[in-house]
Amino acid sequence: MPLMPAPTLITVAPTGAESQQDANPALPVTLDELVVAARECQAAGASMVHIHIRDEAGRPTLDPGRLRETVAAIREATELIVQLSTGGAVTDPFEARLAVLDAAPDACSLTTGTVNFGDDVFHNPWPFVVELYQRTQALGILPEFELFELGHVVALRRLLDEYGPPAGGHVHCDFVLGVPGGMPGTTPALVAGVAMLPDGATWSATGIGRTSVPVMLAALSMGGHLRVGMEDTLTYAPKRPVRDNAELVERAARLAGEALRPAATPAQARAVLGLAAGR
Ligand code: KMH
Numbered sequence: 001m002p003l004m005p006a007p008t009l010i011t012v013a014p015t016g017a018e019s020q021q022d023a024n025p026a027l028p029v030t031l032d033e034l035v036v037a038a039r040e041c042q043a044a045g046a047s048m049v050h051i052h053i054r055d056e057a058g059r060p061t062l063d064p065g066r067l068r069e070t071v072a073a074i075r076e077a078t079e080l081i082v083q084l085s086t087g088g089a090v091t092d093p094f095e096a097r098l099a100v101l102d103a104a105p106d107a108c109s110l111t112t113g114t115v116n117f118g119d120d121v122f123h124n125p126w127p128f129v130v131e132l133y134q135r136t137q138a139l140g141i142l143p144e145f146e147l148f149e150l151g152h153v154v155a156l157r158r159l160l161d162e163y164g165p166p167a168g169g170h171v172h173c174d175f176v177l178g179v180p181g182g183m184p185g186t187t188p189a190l191v192a193g194v195a196m197l198p199d200g201a202t203w204s205a206t207g208i209g210r211t212s213v214p215v216m217l218a219a220l221s222m223g224g225h226l227r228v229g230m231e232d233t234l235t236y237a238p239k240r241p242v243r244d245n246a247e248l249v250e251r252a253a254r255l256a257g258e259a260l261r262p263a264a265t266p267a268q269a270r271a272v273l274g275l276a277a278g279r
């Protein structure tokens with residue numbers, strides 16, 4: 001019997017916390033814009049959405065009411081797996097980042113260590129990582145481990161050794177390559193990170209800025225999943241701004257298809273991640 005090719009889980013990260021609409025007007029910052037982007041990205045092949053939200057002035061916020069409203073609106077409009085960022089912006093306090101889980105998403109990002117972040121520092125000290133992880137376990141929320149550094153993979157293994165498996169039992173990671181201060185967006189860096197993962201873990205990868213396409217091709221060739229979106233890159237090609245998030249998902253789905261690993265449906269992605277069908 002021919003082997004069925006494993007589908008590719010495509011996560012879209014439409015907004016992030018670092019860019020503003022003056023850099024690219026297609027960046028979704030209002031709830032309506034986010035919902036439209038999520039719908040278009042699902043149609044283009046995304047199965048999970050990694051969400052940062054903004055306030056009325058377009059600034060990053062972790063306002064609990066807005067987070068709850070956002071989760072409800074995305075669930076109403078799409079079948080996407082809803083993943084909230086607990087990374088927020090580099091200025092967000094730890095308590096507010098922990099409280100993100102109260103909005104009851106399907107999944108959340110969880111960075112396993114501190115990393116230089118351009119001119120800033122993205123702080124994730126060990127006691128905070130442990131507290132966040134234990135809250136995901138208690139609340140039944142799937143953590144997606146964000147790995148910006150090889151040391152973050154070591155910390156992930158320590159977390160699992162000392163505190164046991166995540167809610168649902170499945171370990172899913174996302175390599176974020178090409179952040180100034182983190183691992184470079186290169187194939188050797190990705191190969192080194194993947195080699196250190198615990199057995200049975202699934203993973204996606206994203207390359208920041210101009211490393212987006214090389215990292216995508218490397219991930220596909222290694223059997224990994226993909227994350228794309230305007231959080232990570234605002235240009236489709238040198239000097240060519242991204243049209244919108246769906247354009248980035250369309251390219252990811254096209255390349256995944258060429259790699260004979262077509263984009264997963266949300267239901268297939270839930271099966272990959274060990275999440276219960278629909279909510
Ligand atoms: N905005 C960065 C400081 C995450 O979403 O968990 C952190 C970040 C990672 O984007």
Ligand code: ZN
Nearest residue numbers: 016085087231
């Ligand atoms: Zn993020």
